[in-house]
Amino acid sequence: MNYINKFTRIICVFILSLLLIPSFNSIAATEEKEPFNPGTFIIDHILDSYGWHVITYKDKDISIPLPIILFDDWKPVVFMSGKFHHGHDSYKGYALGFTENTKNRIVKLNGEYAGYSGHITEDMVDHIDSEAKLIDISITKNVCALFISIFLILWMFLSVAKKYKANPCSAPKGLQSILEVLVLFVRDNIAKSAIGPKYEKYLPYLLTLFFFIFINNLLGLLPIFPGGANLTGNIAVTAVLALITFFVTNLSSNKSYWVHIFNTPGVPWWLKIPIPLMPIVELVGVFTKPLVLMIRLFANISAGHIIIMGFICLIFIFGQMAPAIGYGVSVVSVFFYLFMGILELIVAFVQAFVFTLLSALYIGMAIEEHHEEHHENTAIETTNSQH
């Protein structure tokens, strides 16, 4: 790496750390020391939030406030999440949900509290406007992490592409050489082997998919900003990815794919007529495939985060009993954390690989001119879905 790159990096870190400054305004002093609750702690991490909590220092939460963008009856409302003071205040009649079923959502207050900015009180519960048409496209923690990862991926691949353009036939260097291995892996071991000769059309999507999942999995393992968001362990993200795979699969499917669904060859006729058992199973399979993709990635990554957070929480649970036990347990916990961290590195890669491979397999099945090998593919598919 040359000096200019190092310099840019230092500048970036500096600018990012400037983001922390306004957050000091939003530090809320905790009134009383609540007992440490690992459940909420972990779930708060797993879920999305309106601000990016960085660190709690001397009982003060330091977090990066993120913009809240609402469409209230199609009127845009934009303000920073710091105005909520971690859910203690309302702002212009909007507040973080403070009842059980509005938790982690933005609610609109009506009646006397419409447009009210100030401390949230008990009697506001009756003034939550459940009829309000709020469309919430706030830049939450995960959206922010999404943007960071998109910029990171774009920077990585555009700079690498530039390098390829500059010296086409020379040996790869630096970032280029590690990315090239992965690109080749996706091309040869995923796209070519699962889709076959027509793989080139789908390669950009598979590459984008693989690197998006892989890099976000890795960023999620970083303990502190700009990593640490549970992006690929969020069901919205995996749902979108699975949905894209679903559309790509079905929009590129050919006739024989549907023939196989509605009139599966090699199956006794009485499974099709009079009760169309096999067609129903196959048709359900069309939807369960992306559904399983969505759940698998979400569950694997979330579970990894939960386990790692669990080990860290152990230190504080025991530390609350007596600091000495906490220190003692920390040794074991850190050891387990290291073990899980390494396991999660593998999981990060494997999940990206599995998601991409299965997407490629589904696409391959949809565009394949079916002959005898169809049944082999179904076998592969069923074994993979059990992963």
Added chain:
Amino acid sequence: MDLMTPSFGLTFWMLVGFGILFFLLKKFAWPMIVGMISKREEYIQEQLSAAEMVRQDMGRLQAEHHKLLAEAKEERDAILADARKVRDKMYDDAKTKASEESRKIIEEAKKAIHFEKMKAVTEIKNEIANMSIEIAQSVLQQELSDKKKSEELVEKLMQNIDLN
């Protein structure tokens, strides 16, 4: 923002973000990277087959070279052997010639020496004869100057002369 319900905001941004990411990468990154990788693969393949061809050529050339070398060696050996023979012959010839020559020279020298010896002997003989004549002359001159002694000598000579 429940665990299992996708939130609208994130879904929206995810669609937008992933879409933008996909189109930017598809337009500016993947064609370069994948294209250049396959181009380079082709290039490497070409280079490898070229290298293979060159290697085969090299092998053939080397075999030829070896053959040539072996032939050259053989020829050299033959030439060397010939040269050695010629040298030996020349050496022998020279040797015999030289010994003959030397023998001749020695003979001539011997002849010359003999001749010189004979000449010297003859000269010495002549010298001695001359000297004896001179001596005799001087003796005779002395003897004859004295009348008594010359008569004695004549008498002695007369006695010595055997008249038979």
